[in-house]
Amino acid sequence: xxxxxxxxxxxxxxxxxxxxxxxxxxxxxxxxxxxxxxxxxxxxxxxxxxxxxxxxxxxxxxxxxxxxxxxxxxxxxxxxxxxxxxxxxxxxxxxxxxxxxxxxxxxxxxxxxxxxxxxxxxxxxxxxxxxxxxxxxxxxxxxxxxxxxxxxxxxxxxxxxxxxxxxxxxxxxxxxxxxxxxxxxxxxxxxxxxxxxxxxxxxxxxxxxxxxxxxxxxxxxxxxxxxxxxxxxxxxxxxxxxxxxxxxxxxxxxxxxxxxxxxx
Amino acid sequence: xxxxxxxxxxxxxxxxxxxxxxxxxxxxxxxxxxxxxxxxxxxxxxxxxxxxxxxxxxxxxxxxxxxxxxxxxxxxxxxxxxxxxxxxxxxxxxxxxxxxxxxxxxxxxxxxxxxxxxxxxxxxxxxxxxxxxxxxxxxxxxxxxxxxxxxxxxxxxxxxxxxxxxxxxxxxxxxxxxxxxxxxxxxxxxxxxxxxxxxxxxxxxxxxxxxxxxxxxxxxxxxxxxxxxxxxxxxxxxxxxxxxxxxx
Numbered sequence: 087x088x089x090x091x092x093x094x095x096x097x098x099x100x101x102x103x104x105x106x107x108x109x110x111x112x113x114x115x116x117x118x119x120x121x122x123x124x125x126x127x128x129x130x131x132x133x134x135x136x137x138x139x140x141x142x143x144x145x146x147x148x149x150x151x152x153x154x155x156x157x158x159x160x161x162x163x164x165x166x167x168x169x170x171x172x173x174x175x176x177x178x179x180x181x182x183x184x185x186x187x188x189x190x191x192x193x194x195x196x197x198x199x200x201x202x203x204x205x206x207x208x209x210x211x212x213x214x215x216x217x218x219x220x221x222x223x224x225x226x227x228x229x230x231x232x233x234x235x236x237x238x239x240x241x242x243x244x245x246x247x248x249x250x251x252x253x254x255x256x257x258x259x260x261x262x263x264x265x266x267x268x269x270x271x272x273x274x275x276x277x278x279x280x281x282x283x284x285x286x287x288x289x290x291x292x293x294x295x296x297x298x299x300x301x302x303x304x305x306x307x308x309x310x311x312x313x314x315x316x317x318x319x320x321x322x323x324x325x326x327x328x329x330x331x332x333x334x335x336x337x338x339x340x341x342x343x344x345x346x347x348x349x350x
Numbered sequence: 351x352x353x354x355x356x357x358x359x360x361x362x363x364x365x366x367x368x369x370x371x372x373x374x375x376x377x378x379x380x381x382x383x384x385x386x387x388x389x390x391x392x393x394x395x396x397x398x399x400x401x402x403x404x405x406x407x408x409x410x411x412x413x414x415x416x417x418x419x420x421x422x423x424x425x426x427x428x429x430x431x432x433x434x435x436x437x438x439x440x441x442x443x444x445x446x447x448x449x450x451x452x453x454x455x456x457x458x459x460x461x462x463x464x465x466x467x468x469x470x471x472x473x474x475x476x477x478x479x480x481x482x483x484x485x486x487x488x489x490x491x492x493x494x495x496x497x498x499x500x501x502x503x504x505x506x507x508x509x510x511x512x513x514x515x516x517x518x519x520x521x522x523x524x525x526x527x528x529x530x531x532x533x534x535x536x537x538x539x540x541x542x543x544x545x546x547x548x549x550x551x552x553x554x555x556x557x558x559x560x561x562x563x564x565x566x567x568x569x570x571x572x573x574x575x576x577x578x579x580x581x582x583x584x585x586x587x588x589x590x591x592x593x594x595x596x597x598x
Contacts, residue, residue, distance in 0.1 A: 163497045180497040182490035189589035190512050199508060203500045231589065251498050 105218060105284055110141035111176020111254040112287055113162055118171035120157050121312075131157040133312035135171070141254070144281060144288040146298030148345060149308030155291040158313070159257040162289055176287065178255035183263050185244035187232035193243045194219070194228040200251040215250055222246050222280065238269040238276075245280065255287045262297065271329070274300050278326055295341045299334050300327050307344040317344035379559035384566060387559040394548070394560075399567055401544040405461065405533040406571070409468025410526060416469070417476030417525075418518065424477075425484040425510070426502065442474050446535060454540035464544075467536040472525035476518065483517025484510045516590035519583045526575040530568055 115137040121130045131154035139145045149155055160166045163178045179200075187196045195202075197218070198211035206214065219225050222242050232240055241261060248256055261277070262270040274297055281288065281301075292298050298305045299321055307317040319341055323333050361381045367373065368380035375383055388395065420438075424431045450467055457463040487510050495505045537546030545564045552560040584591065 160493070163493070165493050165496060178497060180494050182494055184488075184490065186488055186491045186494060188509065188512065190515075190587070200498045202508060203495070203498045203504050233589065253497075257497075 105249050105252070108177060108252060108254050110285075110287060112141045112143070113137070113139040113175040113178075113255060113289060114172070115158070115161070116172040116174075118161065118168040118173060120154065120161065120166070120168050130312035132161075132168075132314070134314050135308075137306060137315060139255075139287055139289055141176075141287055142285040143304065144290065144302045145304050145306060146290045146292055146302035147306045147308060148292055148295055148298050148341065149313060150310045150345070151293065152311050153308045154311060154313035155308065156259055159259050159289065159291055162255065163257050176255045177253040178257050178289075179248050179251040179253040181244060181248045181256065181258045181261055183260045185232070185237075185240040185264075187240055187243060187247075189232055192229050192231060193224065193235060193239075196232065197243050197246040197250055199247055204252075215246070218246055218250070221283070223276070236269070237265050238273050241265065241273055242276065245277065249280075249284055249286070255289070258288060258290045260292050260294075261290070263293070270294075270297070275326060277301060282325065295345065296329055296334075296338050299337045299341060300329055305337070305341050307341060317341075319344070376556045376558050379562055383559040384562040387557075387563040388566060391560050391563060395545070395563060395567055398543055398545045398548045398564070399571070402530075402533050402537065402546065402568070403571060405464040405468060405536070405544065406526075406529045406575075408461070409465050409533065410472055410522070410529050410575075412465055413469045413472035413525060413529075414476055414522060417473050417521070418480055420473075421477045421480035421484065421514075422506070422511075424481060426506070438474065438477060441470060444470070446471060446532070450535050450539035454536075459540055459542060463539070464533060464536040464541075467539075468529050468532040471528045471532040475524040475528075476521040479517040479521030479524075480514055483514030486517070487513050516583070516587045519579060519587065523576055523579045523583075526579060527572050530572040530575075534568060 115135055118132055118135045119130070120132040121128050135154075135158065137145075137147075137158075147155055147158065157166065159180065161168055161173045162175045163180045164173075164175070165180070167173075187193075188199070191199075194212055194215055195208075198206075198215035201211035201214055202208065216228065219228055222245075224239065224242055224246070227235060227239065232243070235243065245261070248258075262273050265273060278301055288302075290298070290301060295305075302321055305319040305321060306315055307319070308314065309316045319337060321337055323331070323337075327334050329335075365380050365382060368375070368378055368383075379387075420434070424434060446467060450463070453463040453466055457466065484506075491509060492505065495509060500508065533544070534546035534549070537544040538550050541547045545568055549561045549564045552558070552564070
């Protein structure tokens with residue numbers, strides 16, 4: 087294993103062939119209602135939410151805390167069913183907020199977990215996951231346990247695990263919320279690059295408006311609970327985007343206003 | 351280090367009390383008398399120790415196997431949990447001291463009742479800790495596994511079982527310490543050999559020091575078992591002892 091300092095990517099990064107994924111598929115959410123009934127009465131999480139994500143489009147959903155963002159992701163992943171309305175989505179994989187890597191398994195085995203679940207032997211799964219480590223800036227860390235990795239690297243392993251599930255739709259639940267600001271900025275550029283290489287339909291839930299504008303093709307703003315769409319902002323900017331770019335800043339301000347005022 | 355000093359001080363105090371306090375050595379032998387008995391009765395102690403050790407090890411093995419199997423079954427089936435959990439808790443309210451002779455009357459003087467008693471005592475900590483370990487998996491991780499198309503058994507195999515291993519080993523550590531007590535209790539309820547039997551037999555023979563020597567052997571055995579498990583823990587579940595956080 088090389089020293090951790092040798093991590094910085096140089097010009098000759100071997101690029102692995104794109105990872106296998108099912109045919110691109112989009113997401114359609116139509117007039118969805120979802121209410122949780124608890125002992126202390128009913129809480130409406132989503133009310134009349136309609137949302138489209140085209141195949142291989144990146145859509146960021148921003149909204150105040152508790153606006154039903156996580157419920158939306160679980161509906162798309164078929165972990166919940168709506169009370170009313172319809173959800174049609176291609177096979178989706180869920181990436182939770184915390185990396186939730188298995189502490190007893192190596193980084194390679196963590197990334198290869200979906201392949202194991204799909205029936206590959208341990209050796210086969212490792213061989214298939216290994217080439218992606220270099221591409222994703224993880225070369226040399228295959229054998230490392232999650233506790234030996236930095237927060238940013240753990241998040242990369244978790245994202246690689248998500249990709250190796252081979253599903254066309256990625257449901258990302260505030261993937262960088264637990265990282266410090268510097269690492270988060272790094273990881274956002276990294277994710278943008280990774281998605282250029284591995285196009286997927288992405289539904290990214292975040293409360294970081296800047297993250298949404300830097301990463302997404304379109305930003306959807308949700309209202310406070312019960313969540314419904316109050317604004318949609320296309321982000322027709324070339325990539326890679328810089329967070330200090332004036333067009334990015336302008337869109338960020340626009341999204342912030344929509345978030346605060348509920349209108350554009 | 352501190353523990354060793356404390357033990358030495360206690361032994362010294364006991365020695366002084368027994369020697370200078372004019373206590374009859376048939377009532378309370380001094381540590382030196384016990385040490386002498388450990389040496390002179392070594393053959394007798396060893397023969398009886400092998401019997402007790404066999405009961406303890408076999409009893410632990412049986413309760414580990416049965417305990418883990420039941421924990422997994424209860425974890426997978428809510429119906430089974432509702433049906434067996436109250437029974438499981440009720441089994442721990444049985445006063446073993448009183449039930450032991452009844453079991454001996456029923457099952458006889460051989461290995462049967464000893465395994466039953468050791469098993470009854472060890473079973474519970476193993477089931478409860480393993481169950482907690484299996485259930486303690488992060489709900490988000492379960493959701494992730496579901497979106498990876500993992501079946502219930504695959505989630506058990508790849509996530510829940512390894513996650514429960516530290517808890518299982520904690521349960522086993524509790525189990526080994528009580529297993530020794532259980533085996534002695536079972537022997538005292540009716541047996542023709544074993545250290546529990548030797549202790550009972552030595553008292554009317556005024557071989558009090560030998561009884562104490564047997565107690566020392568039992569305690570040492572329990573400590574060795576506990577130590578072996580602590581070692582296994584460090585080897586098998588190193589992740590459970592490392593603090594989580596950024597190292598790099």
